[in-house]
Amino acid sequence: MNAYIYTLVATLLLNYIYNIYRVKMSDKERENSYSVVEKFLINNQTNKKDKMCDISKKDIVWVHMTYEKNSRWWQSFYSRTSDDLNQPYLYLTVKSIIDKCGNDFNVCIIDDTSFVKLIPSWEIDLSLVGEPVKTNIRELAFAKLLYTYGGMLVPPSFLCFKSLYPTYSKYNEHHGMFVGELVNTFDNVDVYPVFPSSVIMGCQQYSDTMMNYINYLESNISTDYVSQGQFTGENSRWLYKNSTWGGVGIIPARELGAKDSDGKVILLDHLMGTTYISLPKNSLGLYIPSSQILNRTAYNWFARLSAIQALESDTNIGKMMLIN
Secondary structure: OHHHHHHHHHHHHHHHHHHHHHHHHHHHHHHHHHHHHHHHEOOOOOOOOOOOOOOOOOOEEEEEOOOOOEOOOOOOOOOOOEOOOOOOHHHHHHHHHHHHHOOOOEEEEEOHHHHHHHOOOOOOOHHHOOOOHHHHHHHHHHHHHHHHHOEEEOOOOEEEOOOOHHHHHHHHHHOOEEEEEEEOOOOOOOOOOEEEEEEEEEEOOOOHHHHHHHHHHHHHHHOOOOOHHHHHHHHHHHHHHHHOOOOEEEEOHHHOOOEOOOOOEOOHHHHOOOOOOOOOOOOOEEEOOHHHHHHOOOOOOHHHOOHHHHHHOOOHHHHHHHHO
16 A cells, blocks of 8 residues: 555656646747747847848848737736737747848848837837728838838748748849739639738839839828728739739749649648648748638637647648758
8 A cells, every 4th residue: 555655646746747847848948939039039129239130231031020919828827818929830930031041131020119110200109009900000011111121021920941032132123022922812712812912022122113002002091991801902902903014023822832733722721731732842932821820710729839739730831840
C-alpha cells in the first residue's frame, strides 16, 4: 500500500513539474516569436535604429499588423480578451518575409499607430474609429504611405518563398503602381474567380498613378461608404479598370498561391484540407486569407494554435510553412 501511495505521489509530482515546464516553453516560444517582430517594428521605443528604417538605402517592404481586441489569448482568466496579435502562425509568415526579402529590402513592420509618424499631415487616430470606416481609412493610409516612400505592401499572412525584389522591380519599371490578383470575395465570382486586390500593392515614390488612387479613395470615403465590402469591391474595380490600359500592373494569381499549377482557384477550404496542392514553380509565395480564418467558425481554431502546432497541423498551410 505504501509503495502504491509513493508511486501515486511521484506521478502527480512529475505531472505537475511537466505542466510547469510546458507552460514555460509555451511562453518562451511566444517571446522568441515576438522578438522577431519587435526587431523590425518602427514604433518600438527600445529599437535604437533609425525609426524610418533607413528609407534612403533600400526600397521598403511594408508589413502592417493589426491588433484587434479578441478572445483568443487571455491576459488572465478574468480578462477574457487581450490586444495581442493572437494569431501565432503569423509570426512564421512574417519571419518568412523577413528571411526571403531582408537582403533586398528594408522590412518595416508597422501598425495603425505608425501612420501619424510616417505620413505628413496625417492626424487620424484609428483607435478612435470603428469598423467598417477604419478599414476604409486604413486603405487610404496604405496608399499615402506608398506614395510618400515607395515600396511594397505585403500582408503579414503571406508565406514568402523567395525574394520579391525581381517582381517589384519589373512591375515598377512598366507600371505606375501594381497590385496582386487574389481570390475574388466580392461579386461576379463566377465570371471573375480572381480579381485585383490592394492587399498586395506597391509603387515607386511619388507615383502619379498612386496619387490618382489616393484621390479616388478620398472621394469615396467622403461620400460615406458605410459598407466595407462595397468600398473594397469598388476599389478592386478601380484597379481592374486602370489595369486595362497599363496604369496598374497585376501580379498573376498563380504567383501568389491563389491558383494551382492547373490554373484552378485555391480556396481556404483547400488550404485547410489535406489534399495535395501543386503550386506553380514560379510562385512567389502563398497568400493565406487570415481574416477568413478568423471569421469562419470551421477554421478559426487554426488561429489559436501555437507556431509549433500550426507547423504540425494536418493542413496544407502547415505543410507549406514547414517546407518553407
